[in-house]
Amino acid sequence: MKNWxxxxxIFTLLFYSLAGVAQQQRFPKxxxxxxxxxxxxxxPEPRALVLEYSDVVILLIVLSxxxxxxxxxxxxxxxxxxxxxxxxxxxFYRNGCICAIGSVQNVALTIFxxxxxxxxxxxxxxxxxxxxxxxxxRTFCAGACxxxxxxxxxxxxxxxxxxxxxxxxxLLPYLYLSLAVLFxxxxxxxxxxxxxxxxxxxxxxxxxxxxxLGIAFLLMGMFVARxxxxxLCPYGVLLNWMSRFSKWHLAITPAACIQCKLCSDSCPFDxxxxxxxxxxxxxxxxxxxxxxxxxxxxxxxxxxxGYTGSKAHTWISKANSKVYLAELLITKPExxxxxxxxxxxxxxxxxKSMETLVNEASVIRHKFYIGCWIAGGxxxxxxxxxxxxxxxxxxxxxxxxxxxxxxxxxxCISYCPVKK
Amino acid sequence: MKNKGxxxxxxxxxxxxxxxxxxxxxxxxxxxxxxxxxxxxxDLFSRTDTALIMFNEKRNLTINFSEPTGLCISNxxxxxxxxxxxxxxxxxxxxxxxxxxxxxxxxxFASPDNIYIGFRKSLTILNREGLKIANCNSFSDSTVIxxxxxxxxxxxxxxxxxxIVRKFDQTGKPVGEIEGKSGNDQIHGFIIPSPYFDLAxxxxxxxxxxxxxxxxxxxYTPDGKLRTWWKxxxxxxxxxxxxxNPAHFxxxxxxxxxxxxxxxxxxxVYKPSxxxxxxxxxxxxxxxxxxxxxxxxxxxxxxYALDIDRxxxxxxxxxxxx
Numbered sequence: 025m026k027n028w029x030x031x032x033x034i035f036t037l038l039f040y041s042l043a044g045v046a047q048q049q050r051f052p053k054x055x056x057x058x059x060x061x062x063x064x065x066x067x068p069e070p071r072a073l074v075l076e077y078s079d080v081v082i083l084l085i086v087l088s089x090x091x092x093x094x095x096x097x098x099x100x101x102x103x104x105x106x107x108x109x110x111x112x113x114x115x116f117y118r119n120g121c122i123c124a125i126g127s128v129q130n131v132a133l134t135i136f137x138x139x140x141x142x143x144x145x146x147x148x149x150x151x152x153x154x155x156x157x158x159x160x161x162r163t164f165c166a167g168a169c170x171x172x173x174x175x176x177x178x179x180x181x182x183x184x185x186x187x188x189x190x191x192x193x194x195l196l197p198y199l200y201l202s203l204a205v206l207f208x209x210x211x212x213x214x215x216x217x218x219x220x221x222x223x224x225x226x227x228x229x230x231x232x233x234x235x236x237l238g239i240a241f242l243l244m245g246m247f248v249a250r251x252x253x254x255x256l257c258p259y260g261v262l263l264n265w266m267s268r269f270s271k272w273h274l275a276i277t278p279a280a281c282i283q284c285k286l287c288s289d290s291c292p293f294d295x296x297x298x299x300x301x302x303x304x305x306x307x308x309x310x311x312x313x314x315x316x317x318x319x320x321x322x323x324x325x326x327x328x329x330g331y332t333g334s335k336a337h338t339w340i341s342k343a344n345s346k347v348y349l350a351e352l353l354i355t356k357p358e359x360x361x362x363x364x365x366x367x368x369x370x371x372x373x374x375x376k377s378m379e380t381l382v383n384e385a386s387v388i389r390h391k392f393y394i395g396c397w398i399a400g401g402x403x404x405x406x407x408x409x410x411x412x413x414x415x416x417x418x419x420x421x422x423x424x425x426x427x428x429x430x431x432x433x434x435x436c437i438s439y440c441p442v443k444k
Numbered sequence: 445m446k447n448k449g450x451x452x453x454x455x456x457x458x459x460x461x462x463x464x465x466x467x468x469x470x471x472x473x474x475x476x477x478x479x480x481x482x483x484x485x486x487d488l489f490s491r492t493d494t495a496l497i498m499f500n501e502k503r504n505l506t507i508n509f510s511e512p513t514g515l516c517i518s519n520x521x522x523x524x525x526x527x528x529x530x531x532x533x534x535x536x537x538x539x540x541x542x543x544x545x546x547x548x549x550x551x552x553f554a555s556p557d558n559i560y561i562g563f564r565k566s567l568t569i570l571n572r573e574g575l576k577i578a579n580c581n582s583f584s585d586s587t588v589i590x591x592x593x594x595x596x597x598x599x600x601x602x603x604x605x606x607x608i609v610r611k612f613d614q615t616g617k618p619v620g621e622i623e624g625k626s627g628n629d630q631i632h633g634f635i636i637p638s639p640y641f642d643l644a645x646x647x648x649x650x651x652x653x654x655x656x657x658x659x660x661x662x663x664y665t666p667d668g669k670l671r672t673w674w675k676x677x678x679x680x681x682x683x684x685x686x687x688x689n690p691a692h693f694x695x696x697x698x699x700x701x702x703x704x705x706x707x708x709x710x711x712x713v714y715k716p717s718x719x720x721x722x723x724x725x726x727x728x729x730x731x732x733x734x735x736x737x738x739x740x741x742x743x744x745x746x747x748y749a750l751d752i753d754r755x756x757x758x759x760x761x762x763x764x765x766x
Contacts, residue, residue: 052707054637054687056604183447183454219465237464244457247450348473 076145079118083152083168086110090167091160093434094274100438103166107173115170120223122146124153124164125171125259126216128201129208136209153259157266161273165253165263165431171222172253175245176433182249182292190294191410193255198406201258202399203340210391212344216258249292253431264428274425274432277442281422288423290439295429300420314415322408326401333400334393341392350385353378489679490708492726496681498713499724499747499760505537506756511548514562515750515757517740518554522748522757525549530561530574533757535742543574551738553592558614560599562589567601567616580616591642591692595649598666602653604641607634609653609668622668624655632658640691640706640736646699646716656688661701661718674718681710682720691736696745704749706736711749711760724760725749 086106093102114123127150134142153164165172185193200216207213217223221241224230230238244251253260267273276287276296288296341347349371352359359368371381425436505522512526521540522533528548532541551562558577559570565587569578583589588605598619599612609622624634634641635657643653650671651664660675679685690703699716702724711724724747730737735752742748747760 052638052686052688055639056637181450183450219468221461233464233468237461240457240460240464244454244461247447247454342473343469345473 076122076143079122080145080148080152082113083149086168087152087156087164090163090432091156094163094166094432095160095272098274098278098434098437100434103432103434106167107176110168111170111173111177113170114168115174115222115226120170120220120226121217122149123171124149124169125257126214126220128259128262129204129214129216132205132208133211137211154262154266157263157270159271161270161425161427161430161432162263162267163274163432165260166433169253170226171220171257172250172431174222174225175242175250175252178242178245179249179292180246183247184294185248190254191414195403195406195410196255197258197261199403200256201261202402204258206340206392206395206399207343209395210341210344210388212388221252250431254293254429267430268428270427273427274430274434274437276423276425276436277440279442282442283422284441285423286439286441287436290435292435293429293431293433295426295431296436297420297424297426299422300417311415311417315412318408318412318415322405322412325404325408327404329404329407330397330401333396333398333403336400337389337392337396340396341389344385344388344392346381347385347388347392350378350381353381486679486708489681489685490727492681492710492723492728496723497726498722498763500763501725501729502746502759502761504751504756504758505533507531507533508539509755512750512752512755513549513738514551515738515740515748516552516554517742517748519556520742521554522740523552523554523559524750524757525552525561530559530570532574541574543570550589551591553594555594558594560592560594562592562601564588567592567599567612569599569614569616578614578616580612580618582616582618583610588639590639591644593644593651595645595651595666600643600651602641602643604636604639607636607641609634609643609664620668622653622664624653624662624664624670635688637687638691638706640688642690642692644693644695646695647697648699652693652695652701654690654693656684656690659684659689661690661693674714676714676718676720679708681712681723681726692738694739694741694747696741696747697743698745702739702741702747704736704739709734709736711737711739711747725758729758 086109089106090103093099093106114120122145127146130142130146131150133140153168156164167173204214204216207215219237221234221238224234225238241252248254283299288298342351345367349367353368353371359365360372362368425432507524508531509524509526509529512524514525516523520535522535524531524533526549528545530541530543530545530549530552531539533539545561545563545568547563547566549561549563553560553562554572557572559572559574561568561570565581565583565585567580567583567589568576569580571577583603584606586605587603589601590604591602593600597614599614600622601610601612603610608624610618611620611622613619625632634653634655637657640656641654643651645651651666653662653664654660655662655673655675658675659677660673662673663671665671676683677685684690684703684705686705686707689705689707691706692704694702696702696713700721701714701716701718702711703714704711709725709727709730712720713722713724715721730751731753737749737751737758739750740748745762749758749760751758
């Protein structure tokens with residue numbers, strides 16, 4: 025064991041020392057020409073259109089297969105192999121791009137920026153999983169999402185979270201979605217892609233800190249099943265909404281439930297609803313009062329959220345490079361003389377006037393002001409609805425999948441003793 | 445607490461995730477981008493320990509050249525070429541003679557009998573009075589003459605363009621070449637990435653030629669056989685760095701080497717065996733990233749450096765306490 029540690033340390037040191045040597049430049053440089061002409065850099069051709077369409081066809085096939093495996097075949101093994109294919113094709117072969125999760129930003133940008141037109145492929149990648157979810161539940165998450173697949177394959181000892189923690193962490197995807205749409209709509213950044221923890225692993229070219237991020241998520245995923253899907257995925261918010269209204273959702277048992285509870289133990293995502301506690305139903309009058317109270321609170325939550333968002337817009341808008349650069353040049357004019365500040369030097373050499381930059385930054389900041397109001401209000405609504413959902417009781421006789429949160433992974437079915 | 449270890453592990457991972465995302469977000473803003481980790485920084489190496497500097501600059505002579513190129517000292521006289529002329533100067537700065545040419549000279553060597561002027565693609569031999577006695581044009585189009593020396597009537601011309609040393613007799617007739625390869629081909633020939641290729645005889649009559657691409661000085665027999673060599677590759681003060689150094693060299697009376705480097709300009713002294721000895725002038729004495737000064741040594745061991753950018757000859761004398 026000690027030898028293993030030593031070898032690892034030696035290898036690490038050797039790697040970094042060799043990397044340093046490789047990066048060493050020669051100074052002074054040669055003056056004689058060699059007759060070699062440096063080729064002019066060319067922009068690589070985009071992926072052929074036919075291949076892009078073939079990706080859509082493959083997605084369609086995978087979604088159909090996933091839905092068939094979940095609803096008709098009810099095969100966990102089949103779903104597992106399908107997710108392995110998805111990981112290999114959409115993950116490692118297609119390098120995680122294009123992906124339905126990131127397409128949210130393209131849709132947002134195309135709505136808010138008249139100068140940007142979303143491609144039909146991207147639009148289909150955004151819409152197809154939603155449409156399938158509306159009919160069959162979240163079979164996309166089970167078999168067609170490479171991010172979900174890579175996490176699903178590493179679940180070792182999933183822990184069950186208390187309800188309050190799941191609900192609280194469950195707010196994060198809404199926040200992430202709000203910010204992702206806000207940033208995309210203002211042309212600031214595609215943060216879903218930028219902070220995708222697994223795309224660097226798929227491409228095998230991530231910067232060091234993103235490798236750390238990816239590994240941290242995968243390690244976490246050994247004990248918290250699909251942490252990214254459950255507590256961050258912004259597209260999961262939309263899928264959750266669609267799945268609640270899904271026409272044919274996976275059912276745990278094909279016949280009468282014998283209430284053995286095996287399925288709830290098998291679900292690593294805490295996505296199985298228990299039969300309704302009769303005591304809660306008996307306190308219904310008190311529950312109605314609480315329902316009315318929480319319902320009345322919702323507008324207040326929206327206002328508080330919107331106001332808080334609007335107050336944060338100045339800080340959040342600094343994520344935009346134009347806003348940040350304008351502020352930097354105003355508050356620290358001496359950076360103009362800093363030759364090492366490439367962003368400032370690039371702006372100065374662009375010929376654009378300071379006035380133009382400030383005007384552009386002002387327009388963007390105003391967009392952020394409105395966007396932060398909406399995003400904050402949306403978060404207020406989500407918090408209000410989450411609280412409200414705590415006092416809504418729907419009578420359930422059996423163990424059933426939580427249609428919004430169930431990934432249709434088919435684990436529970438393989439545990440169910442009722443087969444026909 | 446159940447699964448305490450796992451919970452602590454998960455909390456640690458959550459902290460790592462938050463820290464990574466926060467650092468990335470903050471550090472990638474305009475103006476806060478991290479410095480280019482691949483940028484070449486020579487500042488660390490251009491600073492020299494003053495204890496190693498064993499020479500003082502005693503004085504300097506301003507010369508009337510717009511672009512001086514070569515320097516030589518012979519019989520107590522300084523020979524400088526550049527522009528389209530040769531100037532012969534006394535050590536006190538008095539101009540003794542000026543000879544004009546049609547072309548721009550690149551180097552000069554003065555023997556007790558003759559003066560050898562190298563141009564880019566030709567060689568001119570003058571007597572000590574400045575009268576032309578021979579001319580040699582038998583060079584190729586890619587020739588770049590950078591240095592000349594002479595011993596026993598044979599003229600050795602460093603051709604940086606062709607990466608060879610050519611030999612001529614006193615009439616300008618070619619009598620041989622030195623390709624810089626050993627007999628068994630184990631040693632690479634001269635590697636000359638830039639027009640800096642110097643050669644000289646020491647007081648023992650040994651021919652030394654710089655192989656700048658290998659950061660080495662090589663001793664050849666007059667017929668071109670490699671006898672011995674030493675090299676010092678390092679960006680630190682004790683070595684030579686970059687594509688091609690040293691750019692110029694000369695010999696002290698005791699056989700030590702005085703070397704001059706381009707890029708990070710340094711003039712240093714190496715023992716006859718090739719070990720680093722002293723610093724004559726460190727980069728702070730010169731403008732940044734300018735031409736390598738040609739160097740010459742007088743009979744007393746004083747070092748003359750042709751500062752091409754300041755257009756002056758700078759005299760360095762060994763400190764008295766050494």
